[in-house]
Amino acid sequence: MGRMIDLTGQRFGRLTVVERVGTDKWGYILWKCKCDCGNEVTVISASLRSGATTSCGRFQKETALKSIKKRNQFLRKDGTNICLLTSKKPKNNTSGVKGVTWDKEKQKWRAQINFQRKNIYLGCFGTLESAAKARALAEEEYFQPILDKYSTHLKCDLMEAVK
Numbered sequence: 001m002g003r004m005i006d007l008t009g010q011r012f013g014r015l016t017v018v019e020r021v022g023t024d025k026w027g028y029i030l031w032k033c034k035c036d037c038g039n040e041v042t043v044i045s046a047s048l049r050s051g052a053t054t055s056c057g058r059f060q061k062e063t064a065l066k067s068i069k070k071r072n073q074f075l076r077k078d079g080t081n082i083c084l085l086t087s088k089k090p091k092n093n094t095s096g097v098k099g100v101t102w103d104k105e106k107q108k109w110r111a112q113i114n115f116q117r118k119n120i121y122l123g124c125f126g127t128l129e130s131a132a133k134a135r136a137l138a139e140e141e142y143f144q145p146i147l148d149k150y151s152t153h154l155k156c157d158l159m160e161a162v163k
Contacts, residue, residue: 004029007020013055017033029045100135111132
């Protein structure tokens with residue numbers, strides 16, 4: 001190993017190095033740094049000098065949260081996320097029908113639908129076909145009016161949301 005370079009007082013992005021605090025179990029030098037937001041973090045020299053670590057992470061989390069909120073304001077209409085209305089069934093779905101699951105306790109197919117952040121129970125059915133039909137009727141009742149109302153704006157909003 002070469003000579004240790006003192007990083008005390010140097011700035012790396014939003015971080016200012018306060019003091020050396022020792023080494024980690026692999027021998028990397030650890031520095032206590034203060035972020036512009038006030039948080040303190042411990043970072044290895046290599047991460048600071050390479051630019052891999054430039055803040056405590058709070059700023060990135062806040063930026064991501066703002067981005068999500070902005071996207072959601074475009075995608076949410078009448079209390080409903082438009083994209084979820086037309087999304088595919090989850091990968092872990094075993095029935096093959098979105099919103100239909102097997103109820104082991106009752107030994108029947110359970111149908112449900114999520115609308116405006118509420119889970120609506122549609123009933124238990126003896127056959128998968130009956131449960132799928134109930135789900136399809138509920139989609140028509142709950143989803144279709146929203147999709148019809150916002151279909152002309154949907155593409156523009158989605159394009160805006162990804163910006």
